[in-house]
Amino acid sequence: MTRYILRRLLQFIPVILIATFIIYAMVFAIPGDPIRALGGDRPMSEAVQQTLRDQYNLDDPLLIQYFKYMAGVAVGDFGTTFQGRPVTDIIVQRLPVTLYLAFVAVIIQIIIGVIAGTLAAIFRDRFIDRLVQVSSVLVVAVPILAIAFGLQFVFGLQLGWFPIAGIGSGFYSYILPGFVLASVSTALVARLLRNSLVETLQSDYVRTATAKGLKRSRVVGRHAMRNAMIPVVTFIGADLATMLGGAILTEAIFNLPGIGQEVFRAIQAQEGTVVVGIVTLLVLFFVVVNLIVDIAYAFLDPRIRYE
Amino acid sequence: MSEISRAQTEQSEGSTTGRTTKEAEASLWADAWRSLRSNPWFIVSGAILVVMIVMALFPQLFTNTSPGECLLGRSRQEPSAEHWFGTDVQGCDYYTRVIYGARTSIAVGLLVALGTVVISIVLGTLAGFYGKVVDAVISRIGDMIFAVPYVLGAIVFLNVIDDRGILEVSFILTIFMWPMTMRLMRGAVMSVVNNEYVMAARALGAGNLTIMRRHILPNSLAPILGYSAILVGIIISAEAALTYLGVGLQLPSISWGLQLSNAQNYIQTYPHLMVFPLIFVALTVFAFTIMGDAIRDAIDPKAKK
Numbered sequence: 001m002t003r004y005i006l007r008r009l010l011q012f013i014p015v016i017l018i019a020t021f022i023i024y025a026m027v028f029a030i031p032g033d034p035i036r037a038l039g040g041d042r043p044m045s046e047a048v049q050q051t052l053r054d055q056y057n058l059d060d061p062l063l064i065q066y067f068k069y070m071a072g073v074a075v076g077d078f079g080t081t082f083q084g085r086p087v088t089d090i091i092v093q094r095l096p097v098t099l100y101l102a103f104v105a106v107i108i109q110i111i112i113g114v115i116a117g118t119l120a121a122i123f124r125d126r127f128i129d130r131l132v133q134v135s136s137v138l139v140v141a142v143p144i145l146a147i148a149f150g151l152q153f154v155f156g157l158q159l160g161w162f163p164i165a166g167i168g169s170g171f172y173s174y175i176l177p178g179f180v181l182a183s184v185s186t187a188l189v190a191r192l193l194r195n196s197l198v199e200t201l202q203s204d205y206v207r208t209a210t211a212k213g214l215k216r217s218r219v220v221g222r223h224a225m226r227n228a229m230i231p232v233v234t235f236i237g238a239d240l241a242t243m244l245g246g247a248i249l250t251e252a253i254f255n256l257p258g259i260g261q262e263v264f265r266a267i268q269a270q271e272g273t274v275v276v277g278i279v280t281l282l283v284l285f286f287v288v289v290n291l292i293v294d295i296a297y298a299f300l301d302p303r304i305r306y307e
Numbered sequence: 308m309s310e311i312s313r314a315q316t317e318q319s320e321g322s323t324t325g326r327t328t329k330e331a332e333a334s335l336w337a338d339a340w341r342s343l344r345s346n347p348w349f350i351v352s353g354a355i356l357v358v359m360i361v362m363a364l365f366p367q368l369f370t371n372t373s374p375g376e377c378l379l380g381r382s383r384q385e386p387s388a389e390h391w392f393g394t395d396v397q398g399c400d401y402y403t404r405v406i407y408g409a410r411t412s413i414a415v416g417l418l419v420a421l422g423t424v425v426i427s428i429v430l431g432t433l434a435g436f437y438g439k440v441v442d443a444v445i446s447r448i449g450d451m452i453f454a455v456p457y458v459l460g461a462i463v464f465l466n467v468i469d470d471r472g473i474l475e476v477s478f479i480l481t482i483f484m485w486p487m488t489m490r491l492m493r494g495a496v497m498s499v500v501n502n503e504y505v506m507a508a509r510a511l512g513a514g515n516l517t518i519m520r521r522h523i524l525p526n527s528l529a530p531i532l533g534y535s536a537i538l539v540g541i542i543i544s545a546e547a548a549l550t551y552l553g554v555g556l557q558l559p560s561i562s563w564g565l566q567l568s569n570a571q572n573y574i575q576t577y578p579h580l581m582v583f584p585l586i587f588v589a590l591t592v593f594a595f596t597i598m599g600d601a602i603r604d605a606i607d608p609k610a611k612k
Binding site: 023137141142143144146150152157242246248249252267 | 348564574578
């Protein structure tokens with residue numbers, strides 16, 4: 001197991017380097033001079049501009065700039081903004097909001113997705129199964145923008161149950177955005193679990209378990225679920241990684257001061273170091289989550305051995 | 308559908324080796340059409356799409372007012388008999404604005420889907436057919452683009468374009484969309500490239516181009532064509548989201564995304580500004596996605612699970 005983890009960690013290195021380099025190149029090769037933009041209407045003296053350029057290695061070739069930057073990241077230094085504020089500061093301030101949002105979303109995904117998928121599989125072809133299938137088709141087919149504004153409108157404005165913007169009311173503020181971020185994945189989790197559980201329930205060991213006289217709840221809960229959950233775990237893991245794309249939109253609609261909103265602001269303000277810093281962190285997060293998912297397999301399915 | 312099947316039939320006509328393929332081909336498409344006709348989801352989504360596409364092509368059929376006819380004096384009126392959807396901030400008839408929005412959204416959706424599908428078919432076929440270096444180069448480029456979340460990538464690029472119209476937005480979306488469908492095409496090609504009929508054609512002396520055109524393409528197009536309608540839905544939804552964020556289309560374009568982004572400031576006071584474009588964008592994306600699901604199930608039963 002240790003050897004497997006080490007090997008996987010080594011494989012991550014090229015993935016991380018390539019993904020971060022693309023972002024770096026995209027952000028720093030785009031036209032426009034961030035230093036000149038920094039001065040705004042009042043032009044800065046050449047000397048000041050030159051000092052700043054040296055400080056951020058802007059005169060080096062792109063590849064050298066990138067390696068100098070990554071050398072910093074390796075020791076935990078994500079650089080500073082052009083105003084001199086450490087990017088790590090911004091991350092520490094913004095990340096909890098996004099993590100909280102992602103956490104709420106994953107919980108919703110697991111609770112609703114798993115309950116709906118299990119019920120649909122147990123009552124296969126009955127009303128509840130049809131209901132789960134139709135509603136999952138509907139949720140996937142409607143654009144996320146419509147789901148967001150729809151929830152905001154009905155539960156936020158008409159019923160007044162939840163706040164529609166900001167994080168002023170703690171946990172309550174995260175419920176609507178959590179549902180929005182989780183919506184599509186919840187539907188997919190339900191569908192995926194239903195199909196895999198239906199298949200598992202027809203297998204021999206489930207029949208054996210039933211024949212031994214075990215209670216239905218134990219057959220489904222202990223014997224069938226463990227195997228049926230494997231594809232679901234992979235999906236949820238992979239989905240965590242794509243949440244950033246969703247977080248940019250969700251945080252914009254609900255005005256949450258998270259990392260998605262910060263990335264968007266930084267892109268518009270051409271603050272390359274902030275963009276690259278946050279994205280690098282997210283790529284790292286993505287690889288680590290994937291590794292954890294793979295290790296979780298071994299616990300769910302003892303047949304899987306990593307050597 | 309019928310156009311595709313006609314193209315397929317024409318393609319295999321006139322070739323002696325293609326005769327059996329032609330009959331199999333024709334019955335495949337006929338089968339697909341038969342199962343589609345009896346699918347209620349297909350009928351419903353088809354009806355919505357016909358209305359939306361007519362709306363996009365001939366908005367004049369739905370309204371007599373011009374979208375540019377705005378009077379500040381009647382700004383932000385509630386829906387009434389005169390203005391069915393009320394009026395917006397500029398005092399334009401909102402019903403007209405929403406109707407004219409269909410053209411922009413559907414144009415972006417179809418343009419990007421067309422570009423993506425064409426690029427994917429060409430590159431996917433090359434990668435799957437030649438393998439080795441060609442495959443490695445195409446697939447790695449695809450992987451690199453795939454590694455960047457497309458919302459993020461699109462925002463970075465769109466942000467530096469000052470003047471963003473339908474073409475600019477479509478171009479950027481295409482760049483980030485093609486790797487996904489290219490993989491689909493590549494996989495389909497790889498699954499047929501070693502079939503006996505391909506080897507037979509090669510043994511008979513057919514050139515690479517002939518093999519690709521006559522044997523590979525007809526047998527590997529189903530997955531990507533089945534996916535293309537779903538793709539249109541994804542694109543329309545992405546365009547609306549990017550425009551809403553402020554990096555997509557700009558005024559004077561008339562777009563649902565722009566209407567939503569303006570309406571958000573008035574969500575408490577004038578909710579009708581939000582509700583109407585939202586219903587239209589939701590219906591359109593819904594129809595394309597459902598239609599795509601139905602078509603995919605019909606022409607590519609292997610993908611159904």
